[in-house]
Amino acid sequence: MKYKIIDPDKAYNELPKISPQGITLNEDIYVQLIKSHKVLAELKGYSELLPNKNIILNSITLEEAKDSSEIENIITTHDELYKAIALKKKIHNPAIKEVLNYRRALFLGMDLIKEKGIFTTNMIVAIQQEIEENEAGLRKLPGTKLMNDLTGEIRYTPPDDQDVIKSLMRNLEEFINEENDKLDPLIKLAIIHYQFEAIHPFYDGNGRTGRIINVLYLILMRLLNEPFLYLSSYIIRHKPKYYSLLHDVTFKDEWEPWLMFILQAIETTAKETLTMSENIIKLFDATSVVIKNELNKIYSKELVEVLFSNVYCKISDLVDNGIASRNIASNYLKMLETKGILKSVKIGREVIYINVNLFALFKNPKRH
Numbered sequence: 001m002k003y004k005i006i007d008p009d010k011a012y013n014e015l016p017k018i019s020p021q022g023i024t025l026n027e028d029i030y031v032q033l034i035k036s037h038k039v040l041a042e043l044k045g046y047s048e049l050l051p052n053k054n055i056i057l058n059s060i061t062l063e064e065a066k067d068s069s070e071i072e073n074i075i076t077t078h079d080e081l082y083k084a085i086a087l088k089k090k091i092h093n094p095a096i097k098e099v100l101n102y103r104r105a106l107f108l109g110m111d112l113i114k115e116k117g118i119f120t121t122n123m124i125v126a127i128q129q130e131i132e133e134n135e136a137g138l139r140k141l142p143g144t145k146l147m148n149d150l151t152g153e154i155r156y157t158p159p160d161d162q163d164v165i166k167s168l169m170r171n172l173e174e175f176i177n178e179e180n181d182k183l184d185p186l187i188k189l190a191i192i193h194y195q196f197e198a199i200h201p202f203y204d205g206n207g208r209t210g211r212i213i214n215v216l217y218l219i220l221m222r223l224l225n226e227p228f229l230y231l232s233s234y235i236i237r238h239k240p241k242y243y244s245l246l247h248d249v250t251f252k253d254e255w256e257p258w259l260m261f262i263l264q265a266i267e268t269t270a271k272e273t274l275t276m277s278e279n280i281i282k283l284f285d286a287t288s289v290v291i292k293n294e295l296n297k298i299y300s301k302e303l304v305e306v307l308f309s310n311v312y313c314k315i316s317d318l319v320d321n322g323i324a325s326r327n328i329a330s331n332y333l334k335m336l337e338t339k340g341i342l343k344s345v346k347i348g349r350e351v352i353y354i355n356v357n358l359f360a361l362f363k364n365p366k367r368h
């Protein structure tokens with residue numbers, strides 16, 4: 001796949017359509033491909049056997065959304081994010097809104113893929129709309145440039161003409177849904193991600209939409225059943241490298257390092273996601289045992305599930321899940337606090353309870 005060396009300032013409309021025949025895969029890539037597939041298959045198998053699938057999915061997608069939306073002060077914002085979810089009030093904090101929009105967009109995309117069995121431009125537009133909360137749609141006005149935030153230097157100018165953008169998106173859509181091209185789906189994922197970012201079809205949110213497409217493509221290809229992967233966190237952690245690899249595909253036609261990067265991202269994050277969900281399940285089981293042994297009268301599986309559906313919970317969560325009436329639920333939470341499982345926090349007039357160990361798990365994940 002040959003890209004012209006172009007002056008980024010004059011690069012309008014120069015992005016070619018996808019013609020992957022030109023990509024050669026070296027031996028290292030084949031070796032990595034097998035590794036990435038192996039862990040991904042392990043993750044899929046594991047997720048199918050999960051007893052508390054929704055709980056785990058809830059946390060995995062929230063972490064993915066948080067990482068992909070790149071919040072700066074992770075610890076406080078992490079906490080604010082969980083509190084905002086528990087309080088169920090109207091959210092004004094833009095960073096939290098962004099994370100929740102991202103997660104909604106991810107779930108919307110998953111539902112659409114499962115319903116339609118294909119991935120279309122309209123679906124991509126719907127996902128971006130959910131992220132950005134506006135209906136701007138595909139770019140119509142010229143002038144979008146990708147700049148280096150630090151130096152202000154223009155790094156790449158995506159195609160500008162409306163018809164060109166539409167036709168490149170049609171070409172991408174055909175490539176995504178083509179099943180007979182004999183290309184490995186993980187290699188295709190890397191090509192799709194590059195091409196989508198290079199088309200840069202929206203005014204904003206192209207990075208986040210592209211990262212959602214990555215996970216959804218794995219679902220489309222049945223390599224995952226749910227958006228059960230922290231893929232974006234790797235991309236965000238290696239952002240400078242990720243940017244320069246995208247750039248090198250465009251200007252030097254260097255595909256191998258890019259493909260390698262995406263394959264390694266999949267392997268690394270599949271392992272991390274697996275470890276994280278194993279840790280959540282272990283903690284869930286250990287907490288169940290402690291409650292059974294030490295607070296046997298209040299134990300029920302449903303109670304533990306409420307404690308793990310969010311990092312914070314409150315009395316009404318127990319009431320709404322039919323576990324106990326208000327007064328009794330309040331006592332339950334206090335008893336759980338005496339055992340160190342929960343810790344109460346007062347926010348305004350409300351008291352919410354943090355699942356101490358679950359919070360610690362998310363706060364200190366081991367990542368590469």
Ligand SMILES: Nc1ncnc2c1ncn2[C@@H]1O[C@H](COP(=O)(O)OP(=O)(O)OP(=O)(O)O)[C@@H](O)[C@H]1O
Nearest residue numbers: 146155156197198203204205206207208243246247
């Ligand atoms: N040289 C490049 N060629 C192609 N795409 C690029 C290049 N540099 C950056 N990008 C893509 O542009 C995205 C940023 O675009 P945009 O601001 O529209 O997305 P975002 O979702 O708002 O931001 P972010 O990805 O930083 O969260 C990056 O995430 C990257 O995928």
Ligand SMILES: [Mg+2]
Nearest residue numbers: 204205206207
């Ligand atoms: Mg942006």
